[in-house]
Amino acid sequence: MSLGDKAKEVIRSANTILEGMAVTFSHMLREPITIQYPDRTEKPVTQMLQKRFRGLLEVQLDICIGCKRCEKACPINCIAVELSKDAETKKMMISRFDIDVSKCMFCGLCAEVCASEATGAIRHTREFEAACGTLDALVFRYVEPGHPVPLYKAPKDKSEIPVGEAGPHAREARERALRDNPATFAELRKPKTEAAPAESAG
Ligand code: SF4
Ligand code: SF4
Structure with a gap:
């Protein structure tokens, strides 16, 4: 060269x-594009989400007619609804309403079918925090075991169906799921109990 x-x-x-x-x-x-979450945002993250953001599902049991349309509409069987008859009143009750958030793909089909054909009792919220230590803690049980709730009788005029604030039911269900399914890492961090004394030989 x-x-x-x-x-x-x-x-x-x-x-x-x-x-x-x-x-x-x-x-x-x-200016950095990424932001420090959750303590350094200008306003709560839930207020910065896109308008049509689909967050965790929630069920307003007080306006659920137990039609199971949501359960049938779910393509991956995330929803389990069970009805039972109250032995005393002979009224039909919702004895189970579980949503497995770990399987949900947030497609919105369940919420869509409920809003169009039932009461709008199931819907997406703007909640998105669901991190936990066990998969079982992602099964949100809207009916507490042993506490069935009566079916809602929807009025003919849909505008009379009460629509509550979106979010609190999802947060409560998540708290229950976390309480009932303590994280495995929390178990592992528990102080070890003293080893049992070895049996004497002979
Ligand atoms: S949440 Fe809606 S679609 Fe599902 S059972 Fe209740 S009323 Fe029916
Ligand atoms: S959002 Fe889609 S995947 Fe999730 S429960 Fe509803 S229908 Fe099933």
Whole structure:
């Protein structure tokens, strides 16, 4: 290689390094795109979500007619609804309403069918925090075991169906799920009990 070629090679290498450094330095002066979650956001994250954001599902049991349309509409069987008859009053009750959030793909079909053909009792909220230590804690049980709730009798005029605030039912169900399914890592961190004394030989 001639001296001239070597000089060109050196200049090209220096240009490449300078270009790379220029990109690096330009990023140092820009506003960061990522944000620190959750304590350094200008306003609550739930207020910054897109309008049609589909968060955790929730069920307003007080307006659920137990029609099971949501259960049938779910393509991956996340929802389990069971009805039973009260032995005293002979009225039909909802004895189970579980949603397995670990399987849910947030497609919205269950909420859509309920809003269009029933009462809108199941819906997506703007809640999204569901991290937990066990898969079982992602099964949200809207009916507490042993406490069935009566079926809602919907009025003919749909505008009379009460629509509560979205979110509290999902938060309550999640808290119950966490309480009933303590995280395995919390179990592992418990102090070890003293080892039982070894049985004497003989
Ligand atoms: S949540 Fe809606 S679709 Fe599902 S059982 Fe209740 S009323 Fe029917
Ligand atoms: S959002 Fe979709 S996947 Fe999730 S429970 Fe409803 S129908 Fe099933």
